[in-house]
Amino acid sequence: MRTPAGFECNYFYGDYYRGRSVEECRLLKASGQNWTPDLCKTCPAAEIARANACESLQLRATVARPLSAAFMRRVQITAYCEKSGRDVKEPQIGCGECHPIPPIFEVKNDL
Numbered sequence: 001m002r003t004p005a006g007f008e009c010n011y012f013y014g015d016y017y018r019g020r021s022v023e024e025c026r027l028l029k030a031s032g033q034n035w036t037p038d039l040c041k042t043c044p045a046a047e048i049a050r051a052n053a054c055e056s057l058q059l060r061a062t063v064a065r066p067l068s069a070a071f072m073r074r075v076q077i078t079a080y081c082e083k084s085g086r087d088v089k090e091p092q093i094g095c096g097e098c099h100p101i102p103p104i105f106e107v108k109n110d111l
């Protein structure tokens, strides 16, 4: 569904049927975090899901007030691969278990 920030996110749920106005983030809800519409504006979850559709990738969201964002509330995402059983540092790319990065993209230190 389309978030209040104007882009599609699989984790957003809105029920506007017959005058209802129920909105929630199911990713934050699963972590027991409170969602407010302003969080969608800077949330990286939808972009990660668009970049990496791996079914083994599990995202976990927390709301924090990072110093770099002048203490504004931001969604921070951590990722875990259920198949390889390890944390995924770059969720847009994945852990490399199922979809190894082609050798053409490897950086060589021969120089």
Ligand code: SF4
Residues within 6 Å of the ligand: 003, 009, 010, 011, 012, 013, 024, 025, 026, 027, 028, 035, 039, 040, 041, 043, 044, 045, 046, 075
């Ligand atoms: S906070 Fe992030 S994950 Fe939740 S609905 Fe908004 S964009 Fe989606």
